Amino acid sequence: MTLLLRAIVATEDARVAAELGLTAVPATGVAALASAWETAGAAAEADLLDHHRVIQAIFGRVPCLPARFGSVFADADALGVRLALREKDLATQLARLGHRCELAITCAWRDSGRVAPATSVPASTGRAYLERGVARARTQKERQQRADEIVARLLGELAVDPAFIRHRTCPRPAVAVSMSALVTRDEIDELSSRLERLGAQLPDVTTVVQGPWAPYTFAVSE
Amino acid sequence: MRDAATLDVPLVELVDRLLNRGVVLTGELTISVAGVDLVYLGLSVVLSSVETIRGAGAEI
Numbered sequence: 358m359t360l361l362l363r364a365i366v367a368t369e370d371a372r373v374a375a376e377l378g379l380t381a382v383p384a385t386g387v388a389a390l391a392s393a394w395e396t397a398g399a400a401a402e403a404d405l406l407d408h409h410r411v412i413q414a415i416f417g418r419v420p421c422l423p424a425r426f427g428s429v430f431a432d433a434d435a436l437g438v439r440l441a442l443r444e445k446d447l448a449t450q451l452a453r454l455g456h457r458c459e460l461a462i463t464c465a466w467r468d469s470g471r472v473a474p475a476t477s478v479p480a481s482t483g484r485a486y487l488e489r490g491v492a493r494a495r496t497q498k499e500r501q502q503r504a505d506e507i508v509a510r511l512l513g514e515l516a517v518d519p520a521f522i523r524h525r526t527c528p529r530p531a532v533a534v535s536m537s538a539l540v541t542r543d544e545i546d547e548l549s550s551r552l553e554r555l556g557a558q559l560p561d562v563t564t565v566v567q568g569p570w571a572p573y574t575f576a577v578s579e
Numbered sequence: 580m581r582d583a584a585t586l587d588v589p590l591v592e593l594v595d596r597l598l599n600r601g602v603v604l605t606g607e608l609t610i611s612v613a614g615v616d617l618v619y620l621g622l623s624v625v626l627s628s629v630e631t632i633r634g635a636g637a638e639i
Contacts, residue, residue, distance in 0.1 A: 361610075362604065389604075394610075398590060399612060400610050400612045403614070404591075405597055409597055424602045425600060425601035425602065425603050426598055426601070427612065428603060428604060443604055443605075459596075461589075461592050530589060535595075553590070563588075565589050571580070573596040573600040573601045574596060576600065577602075
């Protein structure tokens with residue numbers, strides 16, 4: 358039976374597989390939780406979002422490391438072989454991360470269309486082309502500087518160990534900052550309140566806080 | 580009422596994590612996701628369209 362990997366949990370927590378309709382593939386210290394995967398060809402967007410729902414269901418019950426979507430194994434034996442190769446590392450990660458949550462903090466530009474795409478209508482003259490390029494570069498530089506300022510504000514407000522923060526500035530045209538914070542469940546309410554207050558002080562971006570999620574960003578592949 | 584950015588950007592952020600973060604056990608087969616490029620592109624188009632409409636409206 359083909360299996361789609363969902364998450365890694367401690368072996369003693371693999372009991373949740375039964376109540377969630379999952380298959381547990383145990384190693385010595387950790388276990389892989391997977392679903393039967395019978396879809397032929399490519400997955401659909403609904404499968405992607407279902408992956409998140411399954412992981413959240415696991416994470417709501419026991420500490421876990423979420424799996425990147427799309428890992429398919431021919432059967433439980435194939436999954437077990439791969440799990441055994443990474444078991445020690447996964448157990449270490451699980452102990453460090455499994456009980457913590459990821460908060461996703463996104464600051465989206467309120468005027469996301471201000472930076473013109475590079476492939477817009479051709480300029481009528483060479484001068485117009487160059488002026489357009491200069492204007493675009495200037496705007497992008499200003500945005501980068503502003504995004505860096507926003508990151509500094511967020512880091513100051515969060516006051517979380519830097520090891521528990523990941524961020525990218527201007528990852529997409531509409532987004533100034535994409536940040537992930539690894540927090541404990543009892544920190545969530547206070548941090549969310551502080552971020553909401555800070556967001557109200559940032560007039561050029563819309564600040565959205567999502568989570569708590571399983572620690573996607575902090576679960577290292579290798 | 581939430582604007583387009585607050586509706587769509589969070590979904591892109593989630594999709595980004597599901598596809599690009601999380602544990603990978605090397606050696607497995609990786610399935611592709613039909614239409615994911617369209618998810619990203621579609622959301623960008625929605626955002627761009629909203630801004631275009633707003634810009635056009637402001638000029639009228």
